[in-house]
Amino acid sequence: MKQFWKSMLKSPSGVIGLIILLLAISVALFGPMLFPNSPWRMVQRPFLPPFTLSTVPLGTDALGRDVFAGMIFGARVSLLVGLVSTLVALVVGVPIGAMAGYFGGKVDDALMRFTEFFQTIPSFALAIVLVAILQPSIYSIVASIALVSWPPVARLVRGEVLSLRTREYVQAAVVTGQSNSWIILREILPNALSPVIVLASLMVATAILLESSLSFLGLGDPNLISWGYMVGAGRTVIRQAWWITVFPGVAILISVLGLNLIGEGLNDALNPRLSREGR
Amino acid sequence: MPKRVLLGLLLACGLAAPALAQEPKTGGVVNAVIQPEPPGLMLAIVQNGPTQMVSGNVFEGLLRYNPKLEPQPELAESWSVSEDAKTYTFKLRKGVTWHDGKPFTAADVLFSIEMLKQTHARARTNLAQVDKIEAPDDHTVVFTLKQPFGPFLGIFEVGSMPMVPKHLYEGTDWKTNAYNNAPIGTGPFMFKEWQKGSFIRLVKNPNYHEKGKPYLDEIYWQIIPDAAARSVAFETGKVDVLPGGSVENFDVPRLSKLKDTCVTGAGWEFFSPLSWLWLNNRQGPLADKRVRQAIMYAIDRDFAKDVIWNGLGKVATGPSASTIKYYTADVPKYPYDPAKAKALLKEAGYKGEKIRMLPLAYGETWQRWGEAVKQNLQDVGMTIETIATDVAGGNQKIGDWDYDIAFTYLYQYGDPALGVGRNYISSNIVKGQVFNNVEGYSNPEIDKLFADGAVATPDSKRKEIYEKAQKILVEDVPVAWMLELQFPTITRCKVKNLITTAIGVNDGFKDAWLDK
Numbered sequence: 001m002k003q004f005w006k007s008m009l010k011s012p013s014g015v016i017g018l019i020i021l022l023l024a025i026s027v028a029l030f031g032p033m034l035f036p037n038s039p040w041r042m043v044q045r046p047f048l049p050p051f052t053l054s055t056v057p058l059g060t061d062a063l064g065r066d067v068f069a070g071m072i073f074g075a076r077v078s079l080l081v082g083l084v085s086t087l088v089a090l091v092v093g094v095p096i097g098a099m100a101g102y103f104g105g106k107v108d109d110a111l112m113r114f115t116e117f118f119q120t121i122p123s124f125a126l127a128i129v130l131v132a133i134l135q136p137s138i139y140s141i142v143a144s145i146a147l148v149s150w151p152p153v154a155r156l157v158r159g160e161v162l163s164l165r166t167r168e169y170v171q172a173a174v175v176t177g178q179s180n181s182w183i184i185l186r187e188i189l190p191n192a193l194s195p196v197i198v199l200a201s202l203m204v205a206t207a208i209l210l211e212s213s214l215s216f217l218g219l220g221d222p223n224l225i226s227w228g229y230m231v232g233a234g235r236t237v238i239r240q241a242w243w244i245t246v247f248p249g250v251a252i253l254i255s256v257l258g259l260n261l262i263g264e265g266l267n268d269a270l271n272p273r274l275s276r277e278g279r
Numbered sequence: 280m281p282k283r284v285l286l287g288l289l290l291a292c293g294l295a296a297p298a299l300a301q302e303p304k305t306g307g308v309v310n311a312v313i314q315p316e317p318p319g320l321m322l323a324i325v326q327n328g329p330t331q332m333v334s335g336n337v338f339e340g341l342l343r344y345n346p347k348l349e350p351q352p353e354l355a356e357s358w359s360v361s362e363d364a365k366t367y368t369f370k371l372r373k374g375v376t377w378h379d380g381k382p383f384t385a386a387d388v389l390f391s392i393e394m395l396k397q398t399h400a401r402a403r404t405n406l407a408q409v410d411k412i413e414a415p416d417d418h419t420v421v422f423t424l425k426q427p428f429g430p431f432l433g434i435f436e437v438g439s440m441p442m443v444p445k446h447l448y449e450g451t452d453w454k455t456n457a458y459n460n461a462p463i464g465t466g467p468f469m470f471k472e473w474q475k476g477s478f479i480r481l482v483k484n485p486n487y488h489e490k491g492k493p494y495l496d497e498i499y500w501q502i503i504p505d506a507a508a509r510s511v512a513f514e515t516g517k518v519d520v521l522p523g524g525s526v527e528n529f530d531v532p533r534l535s536k537l538k539d540t541c542v543t544g545a546g547w548e549f550f551s552p553l554s555w556l557w558l559n560n561r562q563g564p565l566a567d568k569r570v571r572q573a574i575m576y577a578i579d580r581d582f583a584k585d586v587i588w589n590g591l592g593k594v595a596t597g598p599s600a601s602t603i604k605y606y607t608a609d610v611p612k613y614p615y616d617p618a619k620a621k622a623l624l625k626e627a628g629y630k631g632e633k634i635r636m637l638p639l640a641y642g643e644t645w646q647r648w649g650e651a652v653k654q655n656l657q658d659v660g661m662t663i664e665t666i667a668t669d670v671a672g673g674n675q676k677i678g679d680w681d682y683d684i685a686f687t688y689l690y691q692y693g694d695p696a697l698g699v700g701r702n703y704i705s706s707n708i709v710k711g712q713v714f715n716n717v718e719g720y721s722n723p724e725i726d727k728l729f730a731d732g733a734v735a736t737p738d739s740k741r742k743e744i745y746e747k748a749q750k751i752l753v754e755d756v757p758v759a760w761m762l763e764l765q766f767p768t769i770t771r772c773k774v775k776n777l778i779t780t781a782i783g784v785n786d787g788f789k790d791a792w793l794d795k
Contacts (some may be wrong), residue, residue: 063587222665
């Protein structure tokens, strides 16, 4: 573990990514305590430009709502959706991939055809359809993002398991009569974890983008403010009030960038070949 | 400049224009936006908004209405009412011809009414009180009513009762008649061509029965599907007229600040769209009158007018818009008063039960309005959950009474008997349909007042009845009235006199002229 942090902190992109993520998480956790007012509250005159009043530093939107408060509360929704939907996707994707790779044969065929079924449908289109059918709410959004993002996980895990399956220590475990689930959980998966973690960090970024796109199209949860919603709502008045779209847009950009940098850092830190070369 | 725009709105520059007493000039082509593309142009069969807007200048009705909704001569040059208010005699204008040269006579009127009864739902309802219609000669039509019907003189507007050429439609299958695609009317403009998805072209009727009119040579109705592109088309000078509702609200201030641009909210008096929140009177906290009153106090309707509708419209005082006959402002008032709303909620024993709200899926403006109202209601302690739906889904939920609060707006057609009563009388509680009494308000006294009001004579009696009905309704708050909407018409100022009637652009090109 110490080793991991050491190499993680050595990669500059990883450090920058971690700082951004920590910042975003602390904003999401503690921001609402500093701004107890609902971001939906009309606090000032509409279309107030940014940096004119210290109480609404980033200006107000078309209804006079505080853009800064919206960004803080939006962080919560964006991060929550990103993390939870990724977690759900892992919970679905990892077992399917592991079983396909370990058992092979017909099980593998069946599970992989099932996975490909999801992969052939453009993921964003599928997400839109699902949210539209289920009615936009935070649950339907998390569910549909998870549903479109698990197939790559399954395929990655399957590939890893397939190669680990033939290693001597796995065969030794088989010979000593360990149960299949023991072998998968104790022998194979821990060793397949590194690429999955890297993938997961990128999936969080993708999920944030997906949620933003859905909200942008008006398919967000109407009861929760999110960055994508703010961009979508401000888009039509961008000629009069650029700040309504630009600030949440920048927030999306930075947080997605941060997660990508973390992914890169993790890749460097977790890849034994790369880290050995470094030393 | 903003001040001038505001003044223009207040004075309704279309109305003020005649006072300037400029001599109309003839000639010129006007480009107007039509949104969305109409499904057809045969006004007797298709009554969509855009159809009325284009074809109202091709067809004509017996009467026209000024912004006060007083009848004006159109195809009928004069009319009289019998003592018992049951017989209406119309004298038709002489020398009127159809666009194909055939003369317009009383036989066309009789035929049109027979046809409209089958093709036009609202005309059928409007004509329900008519016992018989006769034509003693070619230029006289006599309507005999079963019983006096107060709003009768209000049903002859071109969109409600367009005159159809008998010689082209009699004995044919109306729905497939070839003239549906190239309509023949008596109006100031003749249909010339329709490039689907691109434009509809009308040309001047040289034989129009009012000498000297119309002044314009041609009208191009440009079809531009994207709202932003419509704004740009006006900015770049491709179009000169943006009828109400053809651009998004937030573009109105920007466009109205452009050079030589006039904005008016006039021209909707006949429709008088009134917006309100359906409140489901049947179940939950909203079944309590005090909660419904609290909603009225809790919502900042001036904010909605000034911010969401960019200052257009008027805060509604009750079930009738102020432009509707027998409107009274002498009703209980509901100013923005969150403290009073909280007190009423407390008194009613409301404890934060969840209330579902359906915004109207008509675009940005309505979405923002939903958010603002939700915030207003939450500020007084109500728990509101917004349900996102599309138009069809929302209509279905409302029709099935599966909602607590829902946004809507409806046309009022000038008279409480035509457009107001339908939303409050208990015989109109019909599940599965929208735009009736979906709130489920049932009050025998109101039922009786609206039943009496439609047939009462004389006018003063109707006034008394409807004023009483308004007071009762405003006290009971069956729905939460929001704003009298105004859909601003944006024009290049050189287009003069376009909006002079209660239906505005729909029949306005007759008097319009271009100041070159």
